[in-house]
Amino acid sequence: MSNSIPTIGLGTFRLQGQIVIDSVRDGLAAGYRHIDTAQIYENEAEVGQAIAASGVARGELFVTTKIWIDNLAADKLIPSLKESLRKLRLEQLDLTLIHWPSPNGAVPVAEYMAALAEAKAAGLTRLIGVSNFTNALLRQAIDVVGAAEIATQQVEIHPFLQNxxxxxxxxxxxxxxxxxxxxxxxxxxxxxxxAAIAARHGVSAAQIALAWSLQQGFVVIPSSTKPANLASNLAVRHIALSADEMAQIAALERNERLANPAGLAPQWDAAA
Structure with missing residues (x-):
């Protein structure tokens, strides 16, 4: 497995119990090899169950989890990651992210990034990264571990919030x-x-949105519980949008942020 992240992953946010088991099972059967979960999703055990039952070789899979804010302190991060590994039935994560920065800086960036780097050095995860960081917070993370150590910044991006x-x-x-x-x-x-662009290409509007992200070089992690949608999401690699179509989608920006939980979200960077 290289250090590159598979460009289309299967998200599991809000999926629990048998629903997430079925989604991961169907996703792996459809050809997904990148699965994204998190401690706070409370579905790591079910994701691990589905992976174990799939018969897909571990070396073919790329599994991501995210450290919750309650586990950011230096004495909690690694124990929580070991618990995630136990639930996922894995010996090593492919990617571990800080899910959200510590609210109001309660735990310093330097503390949890150093602990995350220690987890990587201990072999608990191959790659590390961050999620929902502002540019100022990302600069702090870079100061601790270096930009080359941060595999990705995972953030909300869609045509209506382009960040x-x-x-x-x-x-x-x-x-x-x-x-x-x-x-x-x-x-x-x-x-x-x-919809108009989708009609020209003979695909769905959802596929166009995913193709727009992929064409910019982003990794995408849509979630779905329907086998047909799982398959159509994977099929977007074959869609090529013109410069004019990319520009039309870029013009849809309206700073419409959907993930903005009070008491958790940082002071976001202004829309550019």
Missing amino acids: RAVVDFARSQAIAITAYMPLAYGKVTQDPVL
């Missing part, structure tokens, strides 16, 4: 971007611009 300031800074540091909620909770399916 350009965050994308530009991450790119300047050669840090990959992973786009979560790339379908804006299904809102892309109702957009007339995306």
Whole structure:
């Protein structure tokens, strides 16, 4: 397995119990090899169960989890990651992210990034990264571990929230971007611009939104519980959008942030 992150992953946010087991099982059967979960999703054990039952070789899989804010302190991060590994039935994660920065800086960035780097050095995870970081927080993380050690910044990106300031800074540091909620909770399916482009290509508006992200070099992690949608999400690699179509989608930016939990979200960078 290389250090590159598979460009299309299967998200498991809000999926629990048998629903997430079925989604991961069907996703792996469809050809997904990148699975994204998190401690706070409370589905790591079910994801691990589905992976174990799939028969897919461990070396073919790329599994990501995320450290929850309650586990950011230096004495908690590694024990919590070991518990995630136990639930996932894995000896090593492919990627471990800080899920959200510590609210109000209660735990310093330097403390949890150093603990995350220690987890990597101990072999608990091959790669490390961050999620939901502002540019200022990402700079702090870089100061601790170096930009080359941060495999990705995972942030909300879809046609209605393009997070350009965050994308530009991450790119300047050669840090990959992973786009979560790339379908804006299904809102892309109702957009007339995306629908018109989709009609020209003979595909769905959701597929156009994913292709738009992939064409910018982002990793995408859509979630789905329907085998047909799982398959169509994977099929977007074959869609090539024109420069004019990319520009039309870029014009849909409206700073519509869907993941903005009070008391948890940082002071976001201004829309660029």
